[in-house]
Amino acid sequence: MSKGLTPRRENYSEWYNELVKKADLAENSSVRGCMVIKPYGYAIWEKMQQQLDRMFKDTGHSNAYFPLFIPKSLFEAEEKNAEGFAKECAVVTHYRLKTHPEQKGKLIADPESKLEEELVVRPTSEAVIWNTYKNWIQSYRDLPILVNQWANVVRWEMRTRLFLRTAEFLWQEGHTAHATREEALAETEQMLQVYAEFAEKYMALPVIKGIKTPNERFAGADETYCIEALMQDGKALQTGTSHFLGQNFAKAFDVKFLNKNNQLEYVWGTSWGVSTRLMGALIMAHSDDNGLVLPPNLAPIQVVIIPILKGDNTKLLEKCHEIFQQLKQLGISVKLDDSDTQTPGFKYAEYELKGVPVRVALGQRDLENNTIEIARRDTKTKEIISLDNAIEYVKQLLPAIQQGIYNKALAFRKENTVKVDNYKEFKEILEITKPNGYTQGGFIEAHWDGTTETEEKIKEETKATIRCIPLEYEPEEGTCIYTGKPSKRRVLFARAY
Amino acid sequence: MSKGLTPRRENYSEWYNELVKKADLAENSSVRGCMVIKPYGYAIWEKMQQQLDRMFKDTGHSNAYFPLFIPKSLFEAEEKNAEGFAKECAVVTHYRLKTHPEQKGKLIADPESKLEEELVVRPTSEAVIWNTYKNWIQSYRDLPILVNQWANVVRWEMRTRLFLRTAEFLWQEGHTAHATREEALAETEQMLQVYAEFAEKYMALPVIKGIKTPNERFAGADETYCIEALMQDGKALQTGTSHFLGQNFAKAFDVKFLNKNNQLEYVWGTSWGVSTRLMGALIMAHSDDNGLVLPPNLAPIQVVIIPILKGDNTKLLEKCHEIFQQLKQLGISVKLDDSDTQTPGFKYAEYELKGVPVRVALGQRDLENNTIEIARRDTKTKEIISLDNAIEYVKQLLPAIQQGIYNKALAFRKENTVKVDNYKEFKEILEITKPNGYTQGGFIEAHWDGTTETEEKIKEETKATIRCIPLEYEPEEGTCIYTGKPSKRRVLFARAY
Numbered sequence: 001m002s003k004g005l006t007p008r009r010e011n012y013s014e015w016y017n018e019l020v021k022k023a024d025l026a027e028n029s030s031v032r033g034c035m036v037i038k039p040y041g042y043a044i045w046e047k048m049q050q051q052l053d054r055m056f057k058d059t060g061h062s063n064a065y066f067p068l069f070i071p072k073s074l075f076e077a078e079e080k081n082a083e084g085f086a087k088e089c090a091v092v093t094h095y096r097l098k099t100h101p102e103q104k105g106k107l108i109a110d111p112e113s114k115l116e117e118e119l120v121v122r123p124t125s126e127a128v129i130w131n132t133y134k135n136w137i138q139s140y141r142d143l144p145i146l147v148n149q150w151a152n153v154v155r156w157e158m159r160t161r162l163f164l165r166t167a168e169f170l171w172q173e174g175h176t177a178h179a180t181r182e183e184a185l186a187e188t189e190q191m192l193q194v195y196a197e198f199a200e201k202y203m204a205l206p207v208i209k210g211i212k213t214p215n216e217r218f219a220g221a222d223e224t225y226c227i228e229a230l231m232q233d234g235k236a237l238q239t240g241t242s243h244f245l246g247q248n249f250a251k252a253f254d255v256k257f258l259n260k261n262n263q264l265e266y267v268w269g270t271s272w273g274v275s276t277r278l279m280g281a282l283i284m285a286h287s288d289d290n291g292l293v294l295p296p297n298l299a300p301i302q303v304v305i306i307p308i309l310k311g312d313n314t315k316l317l318e319k320c321h322e323i324f325q326q327l328k329q330l331g332i333s334v335k336l337d338d339s340d341t342q343t344p345g346f347k348y349a350e351y352e353l354k355g356v357p358v359r360v361a362l363g364q365r366d367l368e369n370n371t372i373e374i375a376r377r378d379t380k381t382k383e384i385i386s387l388d389n390a391i392e393y394v395k396q397l398l399p400a401i402q403q404g405i406y407n408k409a410l411a412f413r414k415e416n417t418v419k420v421d422n423y424k425e426f427k428e429i430l431e432i433t434k435p436n437g438y439t440q441g442g443f444i445e446a447h448w449d450g451t452t453e454t455e456e457k458i459k460e461e462t463k464a465t466i467r468c469i470p471l472e473y474e475p476e477e478g479t480c481i482y483t484g485k486p487s488k489r490r491v492l493f494a495r496a497y
Numbered sequence: 498m499s500k501g502l503t504p505r506r507e508n509y510s511e512w513y514n515e516l517v518k519k520a521d522l523a524e525n526s527s528v529r530g531c532m533v534i535k536p537y538g539y540a541i542w543e544k545m546q547q548q549l550d551r552m553f554k555d556t557g558h559s560n561a562y563f564p565l566f567i568p569k570s571l572f573e574a575e576e577k578n579a580e581g582f583a584k585e586c587a588v589v590t591h592y593r594l595k596t597h598p599e600q601k602g603k604l605i606a607d608p609e610s611k612l613e614e615e616l617v618v619r620p621t622s623e624a625v626i627w628n629t630y631k632n633w634i635q636s637y638r639d640l641p642i643l644v645n646q647w648a649n650v651v652r653w654e655m656r657t658r659l660f661l662r663t664a665e666f667l668w669q670e671g672h673t674a675h676a677t678r679e680e681a682l683a684e685t686e687q688m689l690q691v692y693a694e695f696a697e698k699y700m701a702l703p704v705i706k707g708i709k710t711p712n713e714r715f716a717g718a719d720e721t722y723c724i725e726a727l728m729q730d731g732k733a734l735q736t737g738t739s740h741f742l743g744q745n746f747a748k749a750f751d752v753k754f755l756n757k758n759n760q761l762e763y764v765w766g767t768s769w770g771v772s773t774r775l776m777g778a779l780i781m782a783h784s785d786d787n788g789l790v791l792p793p794n795l796a797p798i799q800v801v802i803i804p805i806l807k808g809d810n811t812k813l814l815e816k817c818h819e820i821f822q823q824l825k826q827l828g829i830s831v832k833l834d835d836s837d838t839q840t841p842g843f844k845y846a847e848y849e850l851k852g853v854p855v856r857v858a859l860g861q862r863d864l865e866n867n868t869i870e871i872a873r874r875d876t877k878t879k880e881i882i883s884l885d886n887a888i889e890y891v892k893q894l895l896p897a898i899q900q901g902i903y904n905k906a907l908a909f910r911k912e913n914t915v916k917v918d919n920y921k922e923f924k925e926i927l928e929i930t931k932p933n934g935y936t937q938g939g940f941i942e943a944h945w946d947g948t949t950e951t952e953e954k955i956k957e958e959t960k961a962t963i964r965c966i967p968l969e970y971e972p973e974e975g976t977c978i979y980t981g982k983p984s985k986r987r988v989l990f991a992r993a994y
Contacts, residue, residue, distance in 0.1 A: 027629075027632075029563070029564045029625065029629065030564075030568060030571055030625065030628050030629075031564045031566045031567065031568055031616065031625070034564035034565070034566060035564070036561070036562070036563050036564065036629050037561055037562040038561055039559035039560065039561045039644060042559070042560050042561045042562055043559065043560070045562075046560060062536035062539070062540065063536065063539050063540070063543060064533070064534055064535055064536045064539045065533070065534040065539055065542075065667065066526070066533050067526045067528045067531035067532070067533065067665055068531070068618075068649055068651065068665050069528045069531060069587075069665070070528065071527060071528060072594075072604060074527055075604070076602060076603060076604055079602055082594075082604060083596075086593070086594040086595065086596070086604055087593050087594070087595075088592075088593070089592070089593060089594045090566075090589045090591070090592050090616070091589060091590065091591040091592070091593075091594065091606045092587045092588060092589050092590075092618065093588065093589075093590045093591065093606065094587070094588040094590065095585075095586070095587050095588070095653040096583070096584050096585070096586060096588075096653065097569075097579075097583040097584070097586045097588065097617070098583065098584075099580075099583070105573060105576055106573060107569060107572070107573055107579060107583055109588045109590065109615055118606055119528065119587070120594070121565075121589065121618075128526065128527065128528070131527050132524075132526065132527075132533050135524075147536060151649075152565055152648075152649065154565065156592040156593065168564055168565050168566070170562065
């Protein structure tokens with residue numbers, strides 16, 4: 001009856017791939033590295049979008065749209081940024097196809113339509129946006145500019161994985177321009193906070209806020225802030241970044257403004273983004289061997305009602321419709337599955353696979369006894385309660401499930417975060433498989449000497465990277481686990497997606 | 498004070514271009530033919546999206562997302578479709594840039610990253626979607642598939658115009674698959690109806706529903722339905738299309754299903770779309786020499802409150818905030834502009850340019866007299882009414898403005914639609930400038946012999962095309978204005994965007 005997911009302990013990676021496909025979230029397309037996001041998966045993404053969009057607007061941002069293509073010369077302008085993305089860029093060289101001179105029905109790129117200047121398909125939009133801001137900004141009165149865009153971007157990847165790493169992905173990218181360094185820094189931090197709040201309250205995903213090491217910084221940024229989450233296999237996943245761009249793009253694109261003292265200054269910038277990668281995080285953080293586990297705040301269907309059909313169902317269905325209407329009126333997204341082509345057992349497995357948080361089942365006997373069965377997906381527990389209390393019960397159950405999923409993820413992270421003070425132990429911890437059979441590594445808090453050299457050696461030898469320098473860590477004297485040199489605070493290591 | 502728009506009668510085309518830029522809707526980008534949609538323009542597009550999305554979902558559709566790129570061989574599969582779009586396709590040939598061997602800081606497409614098979618940037622997604630549906634459909638139980646996607650598409654254009662014709666544009670494309678011809682036809686017609694309702698109720702734009710001639714059909718469709726609207730200069734603008742694809746794509750991509758009698762059949766398809774072109778239609782249909790005129794149902798700001806600041810404004814601002822809150826509670830999108838950096842007159846002109854439907858102004862004297870000034874953008878009339886009735890008045894004014902704008906456009910279309918029975922008159926009408934100084938042509942109802950040859954000759958000689966064969970026209974015996982051959986019904990001609 002279950003769709004036969006590979007259990008996590010057998011092969012976590014396979015479990016993930018199968019789950020994404022079997023729960024109808026996404027699939028590979030005929031285009032190398034590009035995915036098809038299926039309706040059920042897209043419905044979750046839409047819920048994420050709606051909530052994030054609300055949060056962006058509540059913090060004063062507006063949406064806009066900038067071109068998909070970036071002329072190569074424009075892309076080159078901010079050198080570090082160009083260098084950082086050059087190896088992943090899809091390049092448009094022609095603007096027309098023509099019929100193949102010999103093969104009927106075949107097309108070729110028309111050589112006469114070769115572009116004078118190649119176009120880069122945006123891997124990120126700083127270049128095209130700052131080149132536009134240049135014309136929008138003259139004086140301090142034009143600042144700040146607080147703009148976001150929902151868009152697709154392309155970063156050519158050799159090894160792709162649905163949601164986690166795809167050549168094309170969907171995201172939002174905020175791009176703001178400010179009169180002062182302080183204001184831009186405050187914006188960078190504010191958006192990190194928005195992402196953290198979204199992850200925790202909507203995705204039920206506890207995150208660590210921190211700063212990336214210079215080595216892991218966004219190409220073109222002075223500082224990259226990030227949120228990092230722990231997946232069930234003990235690997236970390238970066239779930240959002242917010243970049244303080246300093247004046248780098250302003251200088252590259254000559255964006256100056258007249259300040260209140262009538263002096264020309266370069267503008268300060270930020271950019272911040274989250275992508276369909278969040279879908280991967282959501283799946284990997286909470287789901288189990290039976291399928292998806294969705295937090296109610298992002299579930300396209302929060303409650304499913306399944307009548308146990310048998311004989312004359314008139315009264316039963318009447319009651320189910322009544323419950324449906326009552327839940328709907330509370331703003332709950334509810335589905336009544338009264339189809340008679342599948343057995344209840346089949347339906348149970350199906351909605352379990354799809355991660356529907358609450359399942360309500362009602363049969364003839366329940367009706368006689370004035371009871372109803374309510375099952376929660378996250379704990380796989382069920383209760384028989386009085387029909388009279390059903391609506392109120394479900395109403396209170398949804399936030400309880402949301403909190404429960406968060407608490408579980410938080411407890412998991414606590415269990416799988418350790419302080420380590422020597423390199424031998426560090427390496428061992430990364431390799432130990434936990435009793436559940438599929439968790440290795442986790443977050444490791446350790447001292448580091450602050451050099452890129454050490455960071456890269458540790459990465460080479462252990463595949464663990466510095467996820468971030470957590471904002472909440474207190475300064476603490478110590479010595480680098482690798483070189484023994486002095487260190488002033490711990491950083492967060494993990495193997496990562 | 499006015500931003501000095503070129504009047505429509507002087508140069509309609511210039512008026513449009515200036516208005517799009519001065520009202521902060523969109524601008525040209527550094528990328529040939531691609532536009533930047535600015536926050537105010539995008540806010541209108543978002544309102545359109547929200548409403549259309551609701552209507553799609555109410556008719557049973559879900560959103561999904563398919564790849565931006567289409568491998569050339571896939572694109573070739575439906576021959577007519579490929580042929581129709583080949584000349585407008587941006588082609589990706591490389592997936593990597595590398596540093597220029599001689600010029601520091603410059604990049605070139607890495608010759609070693611040349612793709613084995615070129616990728617077409619989607620001009621429309623039938624190919625990639627039907628290739629996917631192939632795997633989704635086995636039996637009649639898998640049908641219908643009712644999917645929509647919000648996406649960007651690229652059709653390379655030599656002569657571009659903001660919103661009306663751009664190389665990249667935003668749109669939605671619905672792609673549905675059905676078990677029977679009848680069901681697919683019903684879907685095609687239903688979506689046309691959805692578009693017509695959206696145009697009329699939200700854009701305040703009366704439209705003619707009709708069928709395209711074979712010559713104007715979507716490449717790969719058996720029938721193209723469309724809605725056509727009349728702009729103020731007497732030119733037509735196609736504002737939406739819904740295509741009955743027959744089994745063309747099913748055959749090209751081998752998409753078959755097992756019907757209830759256990760026989761394999763090809764699937765029937767439809768596709769339908771509207772794009773950011775709707776922005777062009779909205780602007781050109783209603784706006785005037787002072788700026789935009791937005792129907793309240795799509796206005797990002799429906800009401801602006803402007804206090805006439807002078808001396809001690811405490812009480813005045815208190816009252817303005819009170820009105821603001823009361824309107825907001827009614828679900829009206831309202832802005833209070835209490836900035837003291839601009840004069841009221843400057844603000845009036847600014848919000849007029851931006852097309853805000855209702856302007857509420859309140860000064861000290863009003864407060865003393867318990868009155869308030871309420872101005873409507875569409876008619877440029879204003880009234881002084883009692884403060885006590887202000888909220889109720891505004892509440893009723895918004896739908897009245899919505900209706901007023903629609904009525905005006907409908908009256909305009911009626912005035913500018915004529916029946917013509919000979920070619921000489923046909924040509925004259927296209928050239929006559931109406932008393933307002935900028936309207937020429939309009940819709941012409943005339944008989945046509947049904948051949949592509951005649952259609953093309955008329956187009957060549959007059960630049961007028963058959964916009965559609967209107968669904969509502971009754972059969973009527975007549976003779977073709979061009980050839981004198983018999984005709985069974987009139988068709989709708991116009992010069993068009």
